[in-house]
Amino acid sequence: MTFANPIFLAGLLLNLVPIAIHILGKTTGKPIPFTTVKIIPVEQPKAKEKNFHLHRRLLLLSRILFISLLSILFAGPKKVSSYETSEIKAEVFAYIDNSISVQMLSPEQIEAQVRSQLPEQLKEASIQYFVALPDSEELELVSSIGDVEFQPYEINHGKRIAKFAEYHYPNKILISDFQRSDWENVELPQEINSVQIKPTAGSFNVGILKAELIHEHNQGTSNSVKALLYNSSLQKQEVRVSVDFQGQVFSKDIELRPSQSQNIFFKDLPEGRGEVEIIVDAEDQLSFDNSMLFLIEPIQSHKILILSEGTEKQLKNLYLTRALQAIRIDRMSCEVEVASIHALSDLDLDAFDILCINASLVKLSTADKEKLKTFQQNQTKSTILIMNESFEAAMEIFQLPSLGLNFNGIATYPPGQSTLVSPNWQGPKETLEVNQLDLFYVDFYRYGQLKTNNSNQIHFMLENQFPLVIQINGEKASMLILNTSLDTAWSELGRSNTLVPLFQNALQRWLDPNLIEKQTSKWLKPFDKPHFKLESNRNAAYNYTRKESKLIFINPKISKTLSEQGPLQQHLDYSIIRLLMYILVALLPMMLYLEIKN
């Protein structure tokens, strides 16, 4: 352990004061004023008793503790890594410029050049390398140049050098090719010697610096691969980059400028799951990895049709934003179409997986009703039905009893205190407290089992006139019925956020269970709050694109950062400070009591 301000440890000397007070203080304490001194028998106290005054001992102890704790607290205890104390035995410490241009030489060539420029006595010394991290001012410690991650980013080396200069190590050197112009602005401290890397004839490297796999879900799905190539040589290089996915090879020829990196995109890869291989061919001029593999997961795509009353333009404004927000489920991609309920006869419902109807059904023609019935009877389709009339109308149109389905869920939105009443209930009168139902979906739904009579003639309503959601689950599909007959404001449901969880509920039934198992619990809860988070900006919702990217470095050897093992990072040890504070706080009342008693 070290201290931030060790000078304060001198305060420990103050402990001599209470010790002196204890030793020199009268053994019998202060004289006690009394009245009947004449009749007090005189007996010499025993020597042992003279010294033994518990509270005086305690007082001394508490005083010493108090002073010591304060001194240590002011001194600021710090943690020191084990590195400084034992492990580092290197004799040379180097800050190596990890810009791409330094990679024009192989690690062996760099090390050979460095050693050639070291003084004689250090030529065989071991070297530890510090490199800058692009997103942090901390320095990373690596033991060999092979572990150095070369960065394509602009790095402010000036700050890092200043930090490096603070480290108390001998034989500090700076390794760089000094090609960048900003080195001119860096002030090199005296104790750091610079070692310049010089290009040799024909030294260059071309390779993939990193690559990303991009899924874009924006009214459709596309898989893209983005690769960052670099050319650290001093001359142009022509390379051919190929992407191999599911047996298809896509190639591009590009010319890489000297000492620069360059992005290359492969868009619109086919859907599906499989490995993607990226290969760079530069006619044996590569000394680094020139290929990498990705795994593309399949993306599910579904078509949703929203039927409501009104013109198509109105409906787009009303529903589309919310619908697009609803499809923010990972690996789920949806195309949403909006149509008027009156155009139902012209629509091909088989092309859609999920049907959302927010309209009155009783006025529909018999043919349209039959069409809806046929759609619902398909066990793989889902319907979200937001009715403006009674529940019985839906029963009639969709012939729910004939589907062999049971009503297995009810819920209110928002969940609240309400009683479910069924006027046509034939059995004994009973009311159900909605709040007492199953609390599985606490955030939105409150499911519960609901019994029906034999004829299924039921009509539900909630006393507080909240909409009642009834979910009917089929083999794979489900049917969500939102009965809003009592509240005309719900005919504008498309504008409200309620639509989002309804869509998500319908969509989640389509998720591949094999995939779900691999995912976190988030997958099993499509109503998790992050998915509910609604953007106030409509355009943002339109343009929403979900990206899944993966960053893979060429040299993925893990090197520990200084924050984990670094020798030079001394952090105030707050655990000890906190402990000291606790002791101090506990000590104070005891000390005050003893002081008063004394």
Next chain:
Amino acid sequence: MQVNEFMAMVESLIVQCQAPAHARSLVEGFINGIHRGIFSGSGTEFMQYRPYHQGDELKHLDWKLYARVGEKQIRLYREETNCHCWFVLDMSSSMSYRNNTSKVSKFEYACLYIACLGWLSIKQGDSIGLIAYNEKVNAFVEPGSRRDTLETIVLALLKLTPAGQANHPTMFSTLQEHIGNRGKLSVLSDMLDFDDTLLGCFKHLTVLHHDVELLQVLDPYEQDFPFKGGQQFVDIETGQIIETAALEVKDLYQLRMSEHLKKLQDTAIQSQLHYKLMLSDQPIAQYLMAKGDLS
């Protein structure tokens, strides 16, 4: 503390103990009280007849008796008098002792007792007076039966601070000058330096039909000596310092103290003096009520 506050405290104490306001003895006096005087005079309670002698005031002649029997008789009445209650307060510095846990010193306790008993006495029409002394008499209040007198006494008590040593002869000379005939004398002191001579003086007062009550005010520490370990004790009055092992000598001290108290009590009884020990940590009401029971 203001006089008013002090009086309020005294009254609340009186209410607490609800001490009956009875005097204990027959005394001579001038102001009508519930004490019965042994001399006939202008009282209201008929005592006896005596034959008329020339020179008697005719207003005392019982004309109805003369008309009925034909004898000239003078009506004699038992005169109701008040009593002079003297409070003699020792204000030597030893009275200022107060242990760490106690709320009041012996002196403050005695003052409070005087105020309470004075209040009761005034209520029943007695006169109260005060003599507070150490080397000299520091406060002297002539007996009076008005509430003003009590306030004067309380004001005087509040101004007093115990100091020095008690000079009992000085107190006695002042007392003898003013005490007059029969009366009641309450001596409040810790009586640590009371000797037979002094008690003899008090005995002399009882011979003169004074009712002398010795109220010894002690701090509980003075009786129990609850000290531990090696301690230094400094005498408040003399400044004498001794060092002793307190716990070891505790038993011996208690023995000596009880002997001292026993001796004092025995001498007081022999001298027909009333003696009472008051501990300053006990509720004052307890002693006031005990006083009520005496009457």
